[in-house]
Amino acid sequence: MERSTEYNKITPMSTSANTRASLSFAPLELNLARTWTTARNTSNQKKNGLLTIRCDGVTGLGEAAPNVRYGQSYDSAAAAFERITAAVEGLDPMEHRAWIARAVAVAGKDLEVVAALDMALLDWKGKKLGVSVADLLGIPRDPRRMPVTSYSIGLDTPEAVRAKVREAARFPILKIKVGTAQDEAMIDAVREVTQKTLRVDANEGWRSVSEALERISALAARGVEFVEQPLPASDMPGLEALAERSALPVFADESSRTIHDIHRCSSAFHGVNIKLSKCGGITPALDMIAAARAAGLKVMIGCMIESSLSIAAGIAVAPLCDVVDLDGNLLIAQDPFSGLEIEGGRWALPGRPGLGVDWSVDGPARAE
Amino acid sequence: MERSTEYNKITPMSTSANTRASLSFAPLELNLARTWTTARNTSNQKKNGLLTIRCDGVTGLGEAAPNVRYGQSYDSAAAAFERITAAVEGLDPMEHRAWIARAVAVAGKDLEVVAALDMALLDWKGKKLGVSVADLLGIPRDPRRMPVTSYSIGLDTPEAVRAKVREAARFPILKIKVGTAQDEAMIDAVREVTQKTLRVDANEGWRSVSEALERISALAARGVEFVEQPLPASDMPGLEALAERSALPVFADESSRTIHDIHRCSSAFHGVNIKLSKCGGITPALDMIAAARAAGLKVMIGCMIESSLSIAAGIAVAPLCDVVDLDGNLLIAQDPFSGLEIEGGRWALPGRPGLGVDWSVDGPARAE
Numbered sequence: 238m239e240r241s242t243e244y245n246k247i248t249p250m251s252t253s254a255n256t257r258a259s260l261s262f263a264p265l266e267l268n269l270a271r272t273w274t275t276a277r278n279t280s281n282q283k284k285n286g287l288l289t290i291r292c293d294g295v296t297g298l299g300e301a302a303p304n305v306r307y308g309q310s311y312d313s314a315a316a317a318f319e320r321i322t323a324a325v326e327g328l329d330p331m332e333h334r335a336w337i338a339r340a341v342a343v344a345g346k347d348l349e350v351v352a353a354l355d356m357a358l359l360d361w362k363g364k365k366l367g368v369s370v371a372d373l374l375g376i377p378r379d380p381r382r383m384p385v386t387s388y389s390i391g392l393d394t395p396e397a398v399r400a401k402v403r404e405a406a407r408f409p410i411l412k413i414k415v416g417t418a419q420d421e422a423m424i425d426a427v428r429e430v431t432q433k434t435l436r437v438d439a440n441e442g443w444r445s446v447s448e449a450l451e452r453i454s455a456l457a458a459r460g461v462e463f464v465e466q467p468l469p470a471s472d473m474p475g476l477e478a479l480a481e482r483s484a485l486p487v488f489a490d491e492s493s494r495t496i497h498d499i500h501r502c503s504s505a506f507h508g509v510n511i512k513l514s515k516c517g518g519i520t521p522a523l524d525m526i527a528a529a530r531a532a533g534l535k536v537m538i539g540c541m542i543e544s545s546l547s548i549a550a551g552i553a554v555a556p557l558c559d560v561v562d563l564d565g566n567l568l569i570a571q572d573p574f575s576g577l578e579i580e581g582g583r584w585a586l587p588g589r590p591g592l593g594v595d596w597s598v599d600g601p602a603r604a605e
Numbered sequence: 606m607e608r609s610t611e612y613n614k615i616t617p618m619s620t621s622a623n624t625r626a627s628l629s630f631a632p633l634e635l636n637l638a639r640t641w642t643t644a645r646n647t648s649n650q651k652k653n654g655l656l657t658i659r660c661d662g663v664t665g666l667g668e669a670a671p672n673v674r675y676g677q678s679y680d681s682a683a684a685a686f687e688r689i690t691a692a693v694e695g696l697d698p699m700e701h702r703a704w705i706a707r708a709v710a711v712a713g714k715d716l717e718v719v720a721a722l723d724m725a726l727l728d729w730k731g732k733k734l735g736v737s738v739a740d741l742l743g744i745p746r747d748p749r750r751m752p753v754t755s756y757s758i759g760l761d762t763p764e765a766v767r768a769k770v771r772e773a774a775r776f777p778i779l780k781i782k783v784g785t786a787q788d789e790a791m792i793d794a795v796r797e798v799t800q801k802t803l804r805v806d807a808n809e810g811w812r813s814v815s816e817a818l819e820r821i822s823a824l825a826a827r828g829v830e831f832v833e834q835p836l837p838a839s840d841m842p843g844l845e846a847l848a849e850r851s852a853l854p855v856f857a858d859e860s861s862r863t864i865h866d867i868h869r870c871s872s873a874f875h876g877v878n879i880k881l882s883k884c885g886g887i888t889p890a891l892d893m894i895a896a897a898r899a900a901g902l903k904v905m906i907g908c909m910i911e912s913s914l915s916i917a918a919g920i921a922v923a924p925l926c927d928v929v930d931l932d933g934n935l936l937i938a939q940d941p942f943s944g945l946e947i948e949g950g951r952w953a954l955p956g957r958p959g960l961g962v963d964w965s966v967d968g969p970a971r972a973e
Contacts, residue, residue, distance in 0.1 A: 331736065333743035334925070335750075358743075366734045368699065373741070375701035375726075375888065382703075499899045503868075520743065524895030531867045531896035557702070 257329050258292035262318040262350075264311060265300060267544060268570040274392040276416030276442030277306060283542040283569070284311040288318065288353035290361050292330050297361025297591065299353035299550075302514045302541035302565075306491060308346050317347035321354060330365075333358040337520050348495065348517045349541075355518025356550045356592065363591035370553045370593070371586045374523070378586060382556040385582040386563045387412040387436055392419075395426035402430050409582045410434045412465075412562055416442020420452055424459045436562075438465040441491055446475045450482060457484040465510060466490040476505040488537055488560075496521065499528040508535030508560070512551075514543070519550055526557050540565040545574040549592040552577065552584045573597055625697050626660035630686040630718075632679060633668060635912060636938040642760040644784030644810030645674060651910040651937070652679040656686065656721035658729050660698050665729025665959065667721035667918075670882045670909035670933075674859060676714050685715035689722060698733075701726040705888050716863070716885045717909075723886025724918045724960065731959035738887070738921045738961070739954045746954060750924040753950040754931045755780040755804055760787075763794035770798050777950045778802045780833075780930055784810020788820055792827045804930075806833040809859055814843045818850060825852040833878060834858040844873040856905055856928075864889065867896040876903030876928070880919075882911070887918050894925050908933040913942040917960040920945065920952045941965055 265287040272281050286301035301318075303309035320343040325336045336358055340351045363370045371378070388408035390401050392415075405411060411431070415423055416439035427435060437456055443449040449467040456464065463486040468475045470492040480487050486507035493502050493509035495516045502509055511525050522538070529536050537560035538551050545566040555561045563584060566572050576594035578585045587593020633655040641648050654669035669686075671677035688711040693704045704726055708719045731738045739746070756776035758769050760783075773779060779799070783791055784807035795803060805824055811817040817835040824832065831854040836843045838859040848855050854875035861870050861877035863884045870877050879893050890906070897904050905928035906919050913934040923929045931952060934940050944962035946953045955961020 329746065331740040331743065332746045335743075335745035335747065337743075338745070362743075366736065368734065372699040375699065375703075375705075375730075377703035377706070378697065378700045379703065496895065496899045500871075500901065523891075524898070527864065527892030527895040528899035530892070531864045532899070533868065 257327070258290050260318075260322050261289045262301075262315055262353075263287050263289075265544065265573060267542060267573075269542065270568055270570045272391075273542065273568060275414050275438075276392070276440040280542075285543060286311055286314045286318070286350070286353060287546075288350070288357045290330060290354075290357040292361060293365065295361055295365045297330070297357040297359070297364065298546055299356030299358075299360065299518075300543055300547040301347075301349040301353035302543040302547060303347070303349050304514065304541055307348075307494070307515070309349055314347050314350050317344050317350040320344070321350060325354075330358055330361050333362065334520060337517060341517055341521075344517075349514040351517035351521070352513045352547075353518075355520050356513070356547065359519055359550075360591040367590050369586065369588055370519070370550070370591060371556075374519070374553065376553060376586065377556045379556075380583060380585065383552075383583050383586070384555065384558060384561040385409055386561040386579070386584060388564050388567065388582070389438075389562070390414065390427070392417065392423070395422055398423060398426045399430050402427050407582070410436065412436045412438055414438055414440065415452070415456075416440050421455050421459070424456060424461065428459055432460075435459075435461050436463055436465065437461050438490070439467045441466050441469040443467050446478050449475075449479050450484075454484050461485060463488055463507070466492065473501065473505060480505050480507065486535070488535070490539065496525045496528050499525065499532050499534070503532035503534055506534065508537055510537040510539040510562070511558075512539045512541065513547065514541050519554055522554055523557075526554070535559045537562060539563070542568055544569065545572050545577050545594050546592065548584075549574075549577055549587060549594045552586060553592070555584065556586070571597070625695070626658050628686075628690050629657045630669075630683055630721075631655050631657075633912065633941060635910060635941075637910065638936055638938045640759075641910065641936060643782050643806075644760070644808040648910075653911060654679055654682045654686070654718070654721060655914075656718070656725045658698060658722075658725040660729060661733065663729055663733045665698070665725040665727070665732065666914055667724030667726075667728065667886075668911055668915040669715075669717040669721035670911040670915060671715070671717050672882065672909055675862070675883070677717055682715050682718050685712050685718040688712070689718060693722075698726055698729050701730065702888060705885060709885055709889075712885070717882040719885035719889070720881045720915075721886075723888050724881070724915065727887055727918075728959040735958050737954065737956055738918070738959060739924075742887070742891070742921065744921060744954065745924045747924075748951065748953065751951050751954070752923065752926060752929040753777050754929040754947070754952060756932050756935065756950070757806075757930070758782065758795070760785065760791070763790055766791060766794045767798050770795050775950070778804065780804045780806055782806055782808065783820070783824075784808050789823050789827070792824060792829065796827055800828075803827075803829050804831055804833065805829050806858070807835045809834050809837040811835050814846050817843075817847050818852075822852050829853060831856055831875070834860060841869065841873060848873050848875065854903070856903070858907065864893045864896050867893065867900050867902070870897075871900035871902055874902065876905055878905040878907040878930070879926075880907045880909065881915065882909050887922055890922055891925075894922065903927045905930060907931070910936055912937065913940050913945050913962045914960065916952075917942075917945055917955060917962045920954060921960065923952065924954070939965070
C-alpha cells in the first residue's frame, strides 16, 4: 500500500517532561477515504493530534480529534497541550483522575486534548499492569453486550448515496446524515436499496420546531429509528418543545458535550451521544454515562473522524452503552493504527494490554 | 488483647465455585466499643458478613454491613449471597462491572452484599495486578485532596456526651446524632466543651417541616455546619419544602440509597451521603458520585458500623468527595482488620496492593 507523505512527516511538535513522565504532542494527519459532507461542512482530510506519554519504559498513546464546531483546530489543541503539560507537573500516571481534573481546568474549549491525555494514561496503565483497558475498567466481556455499530453515510446525491449504501453491505445499521432540504430524497434513495435499520443525524440542520416535526414525521414513515440533534444546541426551548411531540426518539449530540449538559438534556432528549473527544476521554465518559443513566437518558457512544486509536478507546466503554456509532476509522484511507476487529457490525474488545492497537505495518511512519 | 469468642467462630457459612473463582460468605461479628444509639435504635453488637473471592491463587475480601433500616440482616445477606453466586456463574473477576450488574439484578434489598462483592473483586484485582485499589481507579494521591473525616457521637445524656466529646480530642470535626426532643440540649452539651466544626444527623427523627425548621434554626444559632436527613425519606414533599427554607444545607442519607435516587434528591437536598453498603460498593459509588455532581449536589461519603475492611473501600473514593464521614471502624472494640492510618482526622490512602488492609494480629481468628 502506498504511504501518504503526510504520515511520514509525523514528528513530535512539542515535548515536555514532568518529574515522572515525559509527554509529547504531534500531528496525526488522516486522509478520508472519500469526501465527507454533513449539514455543517465538507472535508477530505483531518488533522488530528497524537499525544504520547512515556514513563517507566512504557509508552501510552492518545488521539486528539479537533472539531471546528467547538472552535477547535490542531493549533488550538497544540496550545492546550502546552497548558495541560504545565498543569500536570509532578503527578504520577497512576493517579489519572488527578491528571484529568487539572487538565480540564486549563483546557478551555480544547477537551479533545484532555481526551487524548486520558486515552494515553489508560493505555499506559493497561500496558504497565499487563491488562486491556476494558479489563482495567471491569467492562463486561460478553460479546452480546457489545451493541452493533452504525456506519455513517454522508450527504450526497441520491445516486452516490445508493452506491455508498451498497458498499456498506457488511454493516447491519446505517446512520444517514440529513439536515438539508433533500432529507426525504436521501432516505428514499437509501430505502430503494436496503431495508436495514436506519438512524439519522441532522447535525443542527433544521431551522424550527415545525420544520423538524414535519421532517421527523416523514422519516418515521420511512422506518427511521431515531434522530440525532434536530435543532441547534442553542435552541433549548425549541428542543424541549420538539421532544414532547416528536414521532421519533431524539438524541443530543452538539447539546451534550460534557457531564454538565446532562441535567439540562434530560428535559429535551431521550438519549445522549457521548463522544470521548467532546467530554475529555474514557474517564469523563464513564462519569457521563452514569449521570445520563441517573437522569433516565439512553446512552450512545459516538466518535469523530479519527483513527483506530480513538475508536479503540470508544470500544472499551461501548458495552456500557445502548447505541454504538464507532465508525470514524472506517472512513479514513490509511489507518495509522491496527488491531481492531469487527464482525457483523460488532467490534470485539481487544484483549491485548492497553487500548489494544499498534502502529499499522502498512500505515504511516512512527513519530519516534 | 483478649480475643472475643465470636471472632474465633468465624467459619465459612457457604462456599460456592464458579468456573473461574470460588466465593464464600461468613459472619463477621463486631463488638461496639460502647453502646451506640441513634434516633432509630440502640445496639452493642453488629453482625456483618465477610465475602471472600479466590481466583488464580489471589484472595479478595469484602464486607457486607446489613442495616435494619433497609430490612437487611445477616440472614437476608447470606440468602442474597446464594442468589448472587448463582447469577455470576462463569464470569471472570476482571470484568467486575458484569458481576455487579448481575448481582444488583438478584440482590433485592440486600445491596450490602453487592457492596461486599464489589470490594472483594477490586481487592482481588488490585492484589492480582500489584496496585492499590486507589491506583487502580486513578484516585488523586495528594493528601490535601482527602477531606478530614467527622467522628460520630451517638445519642446520650449531656454528661456522657461531654465525656465522649473530650475523648474525641484527636478529631477536628464531630457529627452529632440528633432527632429527639433533646436536640438543643445535646448540642449545648457539646458546645460546653468544644468549638469544633459540628454536623448533625437527625436520621429521619423529626416529624414535620415546621419542627425541622425550628430545630435547624436552633442548630444554626449553635454554629452547626449542615444537617443530615431531617425528615423521613418517605416525606419527599416535606423534604422539598424544607430545602427551600432551611437555615442550613441539608444532606440526604436514607433518601439517597442508589444512583436511581439522585435525580429526585436534586430538588430536595443540597448534598447526598453515599455509602458503599447502600449503593452496592465502590463501582456503583463512583457512578453515583458522577450523577450527583451532574445534578449539582455536594457529595459526602459515609459508612455503617463496619470494620477497617469496608472503611478502606470508602477511603479509596473519599478524595473525590466534599465531605467524609468514615468512622465506623473507630466505634468497634476489636477491629478484625488493620492497616489504615489516620492523622489529624485525615485518612491516608493505603499504598499496598488491593484495599490495603490485612487481618489484625490481635484481632479475630481468620475464616480460613
